[in-house]
Amino acid sequence: MNQLMELGLTHSPRPVWEPAFADNSWRSQARSLYSSTASTETIDLSGDTAIWVVEAAQKLETLGRLQVDWDSYGGLPLRPGAKRLTLRVLEWLRKDELPVPAVVLGPAGTVQLEWRAKGKELEVELRDNETIEYVKVSPTGEIEEGEATSDLSRKLHDLTNWLRHS
């Protein structure tokens, strides 16, 4: 972990936000139905997006600019597969209320999200090959490690649900 680039660890509540118009049925249509790219290449950061996603995206902007040897130990820049997976993960969890995670770049160009809440810790590494590795640390110090190679969306929701609920 000491070779990872730490980029933030604050905890912010999700803001309350109401759409400007009561009738916004056309909104999601313009965003994702007619468009062939919007749903896969962008993360919506408007008011109904959890604040941790906004902050994680800002950190990701910084990570994306790092070049080879960014950590003086030969660290690789963000890998394309890890980038794609991170975008998808942020989209999957976009409306989930979670603490703001630390977003770190690993030496192999993977992305790690690290949450702390209710005495628990959750670290999820988003790899270049469409898989994830995770570590759960319970308030009593028990450690559980694992990886997931399929059905990643459900696995991530299971993990973040564990973090949120006592």
Add this chain to the structure above:
Amino acid sequence: MTPPLPEFERPPVDEMVMGVQFDPLANLRAAHFGLFWTRIQQEYPHTEDQGPLVPTIEPSEILQPSPPSVPIAFAIPPLSRCWFLNEGKTELIQVQRDRFLRNWRRVKGDEPYPRFSRLAHDFQRAWHEFLTFTGDQKLGSVKVNQCELTYINYIEKGAGWSELGELHEVFPFLRPREREGLLPSPEALSWQARYRLPEGRGRLHIEMYPVFRGREMRLALSLILTARGSPAEDSPERIFAWFDLSHEWIVRAFTELTSPAVHKLWGKKT
């Protein structure tokens, strides 16, 4: 006299979609997608399956929030939407039982916008091909009930703004924050507006919200302008007159809503 239509050398448009919705073709089956592909395969060598779009009609009056879309029980089995993509995947045709759409989009990010006249011509050509196909296959008459034109623009951070508190530099109708004011720079900021098109031709919907763009790994403002409505008659001339009107409204609205400072960045010519 109507002023000339504004033109930009480097508009921030990332995707443009032209489309029509028509009464469902009950006899259109999955096999017809393949048959239609044989006619356009040279130009569109790739295909993808997508979920169908729900029918959308622009109401003449908006009185209350629309109920959420619910699945409709079809007497005929539901059919997916098929994409036919060109080699570079920058242009695609989308077909389903009641929709025909054609998209242009940036894939690498540096593709020049081909201009409305070229894209409208290509849409017209593809639509004509589809109508010929439905006629040849005796799929019934295609009755257009809605037209749609959408422009998706991305205004990147650094192009006139660097934080959400500076959006008045891009959209002059937003007032700058007062120096002694209470509120800091906003954490989230979005806006929506809708306007009636003339002569009951539908509406122009505009929405702005911040996004994170994976391709550039940058924050950006998404500015989406969608015109939707029905042509005066279901004839090719009237349909394309509707697209011309909508295009003019989208371009003028885009220019009116954005500041001269960002127009300069996008190389405004007229």
